[in-house]
Amino acid sequence: MEKIKAGMFEGHSQAQVAAVLQGWLFFGLIRKVLDCDFDIGEFLFDRHGHTFVTTRNFTKFRDARRVRAETQLFADKHNWYNESYWSVQEATNTMDELAKRSAEGNKSPLQPEIELSIYVMISTLQFELASFLSAESLTRRIVDESGIRTCQMLQARMLEDGWCPSHVEMLASSVDAAAMYFAVLLGPPKVMKDHGKCSDHSCEAEQIIESEYVTKHATSSCSCDYLGPDSGQIASVLEAGGVPCISISPSATWEDISLEVTEVQAGQAYVAISHVWSGGLGNPVSNSLPRCQLIVIRDRVAAIQSRGCDEGHIRLWMDTLCVPLVPQTLRSQAIKVMKRTFAEAKSVLVLEAELMQATRNCGNEEKLMRIYCSSWLRRLWTYQEGMLAQTLIFQFSDGPVSLQELWAPMYYGTVYDARSNGIALQAATFYRSLRGFSGLNKPARFASLWQAPQWRKTSRVQDEAICVAALFDLNLDAILETPADARFKKLLELQSQFLLGTPFLAGERMSDHGYRWAPIALMSPRGNDVHMMVQAESLREYFGTWTPEGLLGNYEGFEILGSFPRPSSETFRFKCNTNEKWYVVSRAADKGSKWIDTGPHALLNPAIILQQPIEYLIDWYKCLGILVSIWKKDKGVYYARYSCRVIVKAELSDMFSVWNDVLNGNQGVENMGSKGLIECVAREGSKNRDQNGVPGRPWCIG
Ligand SMILES: [Zn+2]
Ligand SMILES: [Zn+2]
Numbered sequence: 001m002e003k004i005k006a007g008m009f010e011g012h013s014q015a016q017v018a019a020v021l022q023g024w025l026f027f028g029l030i031r032k033v034l035d036c037d038f039d040i041g042e043f044l045f046d047r048h049g050h051t052f053v054t055t056r057n058f059t060k061f062r063d064a065r066r067v068r069a070e071t072q073l074f075a076d077k078h079n080w081y082n083e084s085y086w087s088v089q090e091a092t093n094t095m096d097e098l099a100k101r102s103a104e105g106n107k108s109p110l111q112p113e114i115e116l117s118i119y120v121m122i123s124t125l126q127f128e129l130a131s132f133l134s135a136e137s138l139t140r141r142i143v144d145e146s147g148i149r150t151c152q153m154l155q156a157r158m159l160e161d162g163w164c165p166s167h168v169e170m171l172a173s174s175v176d177a178a179a180m181y182f183a184v185l186l187g188p189p190k191v192m193k194d195h196g197k198c199s200d201h202s203c204e205a206e207q208i209i210e211s212e213y214v215t216k217h218a219t220s221s222c223s224c225d226y227l228g229p230d231s232g233q234i235a236s237v238l239e240a241g242g243v244p245c246i247s248i249s250p251s252a253t254w255e256d257i258s259l260e261v262t263e264v265q266a267g268q269a270y271v272a273i274s275h276v277w278s279g280g281l282g283n284p285v286s287n288s289l290p291r292c293q294l295i296v297i298r299d300r301v302a303a304i305q306s307r308g309c310d311e312g313h314i315r316l317w318m319d320t321l322c323v324p325l326v327p328q329t330l331r332s333q334a335i336k337v338m339k340r341t342f343a344e345a346k347s348v349l350v351l352e353a354e355l356m357q358a359t360r361n362c363g364n365e366e367k368l369m370r371i372y373c374s375s376w377l378r379r380l381w382t383y384q385e386g387m388l389a390q391t392l393i394f395q396f397s398d399g400p401v402s403l404q405e406l407w408a409p410m411y412y413g414t415v416y417d418a419r420s421n422g423i424a425l426q427a428a429t430f431y432r433s434l435r436g437f438s439g440l441n442k443p444a445r446f447a448s449l450w451q452a453p454q455w456r457k458t459s460r461v462q463d464e465a466i467c468v469a470a471l472f473d474l475n476l477d478a479i480l481e482t483p484a485d486a487r488f489k490k491l492l493e494l495q496s497q498f499l500l501g502t503p504f505l506a507g508e509r510m511s512d513h514g515y516r517w518a519p520i521a522l523m524s525p526r527g528n529d530v531h532m533m534v535q536a537e538s539l540r541e542y543f544g545t546w547t548p549e550g551l552l553g554n555y556e557g558f559e560i561l562g563s564f565p566r567p568s569s570e571t572f573r574f575k576c577n578t579n580e581k582w583y584v585v586s587r588a589a590d591k592g593s594k595w596i597d598t599g600p601h602a603l604l605n606p607a608i609i610l611q612q613p614i615e616y617l618i619d620w621y622k623c624l625g626i627l628v629s630i631w632k633k634d635k636g637v638y639y640a641r642y643s644c645r646v647i648v649k650a651e652l653s654d655m656f657s658v659w660n661d662v663l664n665g666n667q668g669v670e671n672m673g674s675k676g677l678i679e680c681v682a683r684e685g686s687k688n689r690d691q692n693g694v695p696g697r698p699w700c701i702g
Contacts (some may be wrong), residue, residue, distance in 0.1 A: 017109040025118045033084040033125040034061045081132045099150045112153040119177035127422035142172035147589030161188035169200040179426040190357035216280030218292035228288030233261035238333045245270045245317045248298045270315035271301045272345035279353040348389035352376040360396035368427035384471040386434045443497045497543040501533035504611045504624045514702040516642035517551040550702020557609040558680040568601045578682035582651035598644035603629035622649040637698045
């Protein structure tokens with residue numbers, strides 16, 4: 001097997017190698033983990049003279065094992081778990097090795113369909129194993145952290161189906177092959193848009209160009225007139241510091257519908273509408289909507305408000321109707337009360353075009369995956385609104401579904417519902433972040449904003465900075481006084497505190513002095529990066545602080561002494577003079593950064609700042625780092641300019657022979673021998689940590 005991984009087939013044909021791999025990684029793994037024996041014929045069927053693999057009988061063997069497990073001794077179960085775990089691990093490693101080799105341009109012995117089937121089986125069995133432990137399974141994403149991709153056919157299929165490249169990239173970087181395959185099976189988008197100009201990072205079709213914006217009617221053939229609330233009444237409610245809402249009679253028809261403005265009173269139920277502007281329910285020119293839409297929205301609100309609705313009136317709040325477009329003072333006032341608007345609503349109803357065309361009559365994982373794929377989740381303030389909502393409800397074509405309903409089977413169901421439904425679990429990541437959101441400190445909550453990839457590019461950016469400020473209780477007037485193009489920077493200044501992991505997030509970052517630590521767009525817009533950072537740091541009570549020169553925070557790192565061979569290769573080794581240990585540094589696979597411009601050879605006083613303490617770097621652990629150049633040392637603070645991300649590992653002692661090979665230039669890695677070794681000193685800060693127990697020393701990353 002080692003030979004296959006290394007690409008040495010020794011005279012065997014690709015087909016023979018593929019058959020061996022399939023026998024072992026697919027059928028062998030099922031036998032192992034499901035602890036059963038079967039004739040391969042049970043997993044095959046013939047059609048038109050060709051043999052296909054089918055998993056029709058898979059559940060039979062899986063359920064039989066689940067039944068046996070009920071009466072199994074703990075020790076036996078434990079053995080089963082351990083052995084199976086290592087088999088799955090070994091299978092994953094083998095597949096990763098093949099993926100790595102094909103990324104290097106070697107043809108994989110596996111056909112794409114077989115590759116996919118093996119990944120899907122690995123994922124399924126890995127989640128099956130998770131039923132044994134309370135720990136969660138972490139499966140391989142389609143794109144792993146070093147950028148190596150598998151199952152290209154899934155991405156190709158989704159693009160062919162008409163999905164946006166940024167959406168495909170989001171899925172590829174956040175879910176495994178089984179979940180992405182499931183998403184592919186759900187079919188093409190129901191609302192077709194032109195994604196011709198979109199990139200992996202951002203969707204141009206979601207951008208709002210106000211001059212071209214068209215408010216949609218309920219049916220494309222309709223051309224009814226528009227109706228809006230009395231702007232004077234909205235203004236007087238807002239001026240009095242209240243929250244305006246719209247009251248509609250449940251029996252009103254298309255002809256006699258009227259929108260009555262009332263002020264939200266304590267204990268009075270209303271529904272706040274959360275929608276995506278690109279879905280056509282916005283209106284950039286007046287606070288009004290077509291009559292046909294008002295009737296549809298009224299009926300949807302009525303359907304969820306049936307209980308708790310007083311005097312038969314349907315009350316709702318919607319930005320299109322309740323946030324005045326002019327004057328700016330009134331608009332700002334409406335935004336100031338936005339947080340209250342969502343927090344006090346009885347429910348928040350999500351109207352999203354894709355979801356509104358999909359049925360709710362389907363499995364839980366299908367509904368969750370559709371929500372996960374919806375553009376609503378890609379909005380900037382979704383997390384804030386979602387967190388504030390007392391009840392969050394999604395509108396499907398045939399009715400509403402609340403988040404609680406979606407989550408209940410996983411929460412109250414069997415251990416297999418809770419741990420082994422890998423697709424539902426992956427698609428529900430957003431819910432778990434949402435649920436955990438309210439308990440988080442402000443810097444951790446703010447971190448979710450980095451996940452909204454396109455927000456700084458929209459024409460409504462001014463409004464968005466204001467909304468964020470309002471939802472985070474930041475000084476709104478200070479934002480309003482700032483010119484529109486500087487509002488994002490002002491927002492960061494006002495937010496002031498950030499998770500220390502922020503500069504280590506992948507993706508494009510700001511280019512202004514003092515702000516290079518701040519991402520503009522993440523590589524994986526809704527991937528694990530932010531989620532993992534928040535999990536790792538949510539309990540910490542120390543943060544990075546905004547300063548005009550950059551983000552000031554405590555980190556450990558290495559300062560590189562002397563000059564650097566130029567241009568350096570993308571992997572280099574150095575010895576730390578402080579602890580006499582060797583480390584390996586390699587460039588992180590970030591798009592858009594060129595090593596020739598960002599590597600240590602290009603920097604005046606290069607240093608590496610680590611995300612973890614230096615002592616974390618033992619054995620196989622690797623840690624993200626950023627390469628910086630130190631431009632000032634003042635009062636114990638190192639001022640550093642961000643250059644690029646790197647991955648740092650400790651050199652294993654038994655790897656020393658490899659290191660000698662490297663010195664001799666045998667491995668194609670930088671031959672340091674001829675260029676002088678790179679000397680480094682550790683910058684760890686005081687061993688006696690300060691009273692807060694904060695490790696590291698102060699760096700200002702700008
Ligand atoms: Zn797009
Ligand atoms: Zn109409």
